[in-house]
Each structure stands twice: as structure tokens, then as C-alpha cells.
Amino acid sequence: MSTENHTKSVVVHVRMTPDEQARFQHHANGNLSSWMRRAALDAAITDGPHLHADLLDLRSLLTDTNRELVAHGRNLNQIAKHVNSGGQAACIHSALKDIQDARIRVLDIAVQVSKAMKRVR
Known part of the structure; x- marks a missing residue:
């Protein structure tokens, strides 16, 4: 991953149920984008998702x-x-x-x- 470009210009769409969105939003403390990004990066580092x-x-x-x-x-x-x-x-x-x-x-x-x-x- 390049450290030269820190601009978040790529948008990724994720499908989920309204219940999943509500639960993720609750755990994200209002910043779902940042939380999802951290969860995905953590999963990439540890060879798999851990927040199921x-x-x-x-x-x-x-x-x-x-x-x-x-x-x-x-x-x-x-x-x-x-x-x-x-x-x-x-x-x-x-x-x-x-x-x-x-x-x-x-x-x-x-x-x-x-x-x-x-x-x-």
C-alpha cells in the first residue's frame, strides 16, 4: 500500500441488511466509514475478518x-x-x-x- 497518496477518493459499496448496518453503526460510534476501513485493514493484516x-x-x-x-x-x-x-x-x-x-x-x-x-x- 502506497503511503504517498492519503486522499480517500475510492468509494466501495457494501451490501448489508438494515439490522447489520444498525449494529455496525452502533459499534462505530458514528463514523461507519472509518470503522469499516479499520476493520478491513485489521482483517487484511491478520489474514481474515474477525468482526463477524x-x-x-x-x-x-x-x-x-x-x-x-x-x-x-x-x-x-x-x-x-x-x-x-x-x-x-x-x-x-x-x-x-x-x-x-x-x-x-x-x-x-x-x-x-x-x-x-x-x-x-
Whole structure:
């Protein structure tokens, strides 16, 4: 690539869905042209594209699941405080059921993340 000419005079048209454009625009922080150029140059240097639509989906899924896991962690901490403070037996049984339900939801999240990771590979 020549370093003599820095004028950006060549226009490249790229076809994409409106959803893809919205997602790219969101990640580009308002400068889609510059962002696409950097992504393409990075891909050329590393022998292939690395920002695939599935990666954007995975990032969104991981953000959502992280938020959900944090909420489950807070709930478990509240349950543990209640049990450790001498909570009633009926409450303890209810708390154990809540813990089992949270465990199942966490396992479901792990399955979703695993499936998303396979799509990205």
C-alpha cells in the first residue's frame, strides 16, 4: 500500500441488511466509514475478518447473561444472609428451591453461550 497518496477518493459499496448496518453503526460510534476501513485493514493484516455478525450477537448475549448472572448472585447472597441469620425452616426450604431454580437458569445460560460460541468458530 502506497503511503504517498492519503486522499480517500475510492468509494466501495457494501451490501448489508438494515439490522447489520444498525449494529455496525452502533459499534462505530458514528463514523461507519472509518470503522469499516479499520476493520478491513485489521482483517487484511491478520489474514481474515474477525468482526463477524455472530461476534456482535455473542457480545450482546454475553452482556445480557452477565447482567442476569450478577442478579442471581445478588439473590443468592440475600438468601445466604437470611439463612445464616437463623431464618425459619419454611423460609430455608423456599430459599433452597430458589437456589435450585437459579442453578437451572445459570445452566441454561451456559448452554446458550456455548451454542453462540460454536456459531462464531
